Amino acid sequence: MKSLLLAAALATAPMAAHAQAPVAEPEPPMFRAVKIVLIGDSTTAVIGGWGPSFCGQHVTSFAACINLARGGRSSGNYRTEGSWRLAMKEIGSGGFTDTYVLIQFGHNDQPGKPGRSTDLATEYPANLKRYVEEVRAAGGKPVLVTPLTRRQFKDGKLIDDLGPWAEATRKVAAETKTPLVDLHAKSYAAVQAMGAAEATRFAQVPPSPEVLAAARTGATISAQPAAPATPGASPAPAQQAQNNAAVEPMGQAKLSFDYTHLGRDGADYFSKIVTDELAVAVPALRRYLVP
Structure with a gap:
């Protein structure tokens, strides 16, 4: 009798062990997550640019x-001040299937902005x-963006x-076989169609x-307060053009009216x-992307 009981116990032991073993779950499909990094000046930045609405x-x-x-940066001083070094750490940090880098400069590369301007031809x-x-x-994937109008x-x-500067960006995109977002062409056409007042x-x-x-007459005048008149000097013209170099200082854009930076409606x-x-x-x- 003891022999029969021992044999039965040995026979059922493997079955019990199998029943207690955890069931292995199938491997989930690879989770594909990407990173998008925005590089550029204040027309892309958190204050004054389209970037916040794009990301949000x-x-x-x-x-x-x-x-x-970052506000006030050109294709030159974005690198020399160290911002590009920080961006490269973000681009190479890993953890994502792909990292796309959108690069938009031009506004501060124009003449008249000391410490920022770059030569257009070279x-x-x-x-x-x-x-x-x-x-x-x-290991990233660059995308060039022409400057916002x-x-x-x-x-x-x-x-x-x-x-x-938009045309120079297009040429670099073609020469380097880099995807291009022609924001300048699209924004120029849209703003021209709506007119100055809107x-x-x-x-x-x-x-x-x-x-x-x-x-409302189809013209834009300087949005900055006029300087006090000098005795004996000729009065300033009524429709004086805005000096963009003067109203676009280094640093983040201030909350003020100008013809470059964007509020919420513009960013959207x-x-x-x-x-x-x-x-x-x-x-x-x-x-x-959400259209």
């Missing part, structure tokens, strides 16, 4: 969106090419002062009555353009 409204939760654009394109090369070397008009015609709503604060009255409007163009330029990103 147009990027899904399956992608990280990091805005490292320095500016060389700087962009270097950014593209270093992003790729770090300013909103200054003369006789009903939008002044295209950033056109040469475009004032994109600024950070509403225009003064004088500025709005001029805009132009970030939608960036999103639509990015989905076309980089089809792999479509699933991570």
Whole structure:
């Protein structure tokens, strides 16, 4: 009898051990998460740019969106001051399937901005090419963005002062085979179509009555308070052009009216353009973007 009981116990032991073993769950499919890093000046930055609306409204939760654009920076001093070094650490940090880097400069590369300006024919394109090369070397995927248009008009015609920098950006994109978001072309066409008066709503604060009255005639005047008149001097012209170098200082944009920086309405409007163009330029990103 003892022999029979022992044999039965030995026979059921493997079955009990098998019943107690945990069931291995199947491996989940690979989770694909991407990172989008924004590089540029105040027209992309958190204060004054389209970047906040882009990251907050147009990027899904399956992608990280990091805005490292800084006010007052050009393709030159963004690197020399150390901002690019910080960006490279973010680009090479890993943990994501792909890291896309959107690069937009031009506003502060223009003449008249000491410590920021770059030569259009030589320095500016060389700087962009270097950014593209270093992003790729770090394992990232660069995307060049042409500069957002300013909103200054003369006789009903939008002044295209950033056109040469946009064209230089397009050429670098073609030469380096880099995806291009032509924000300049799209924003220029949109602002020209709506006219000077309607475009004032994109600024950070509403225009003064004088500025709005001029805009309704198809012209933009300086939004800065006029300097006190010097005795004996000729009066300033009524429609004096705004000095962009003077009103776009280094650092983050202040909350004021101008024809360059964006308030909430402007950020929402132009970030939608960036999103639509990015989905076309980089089809792999479509699933991570909200139109």
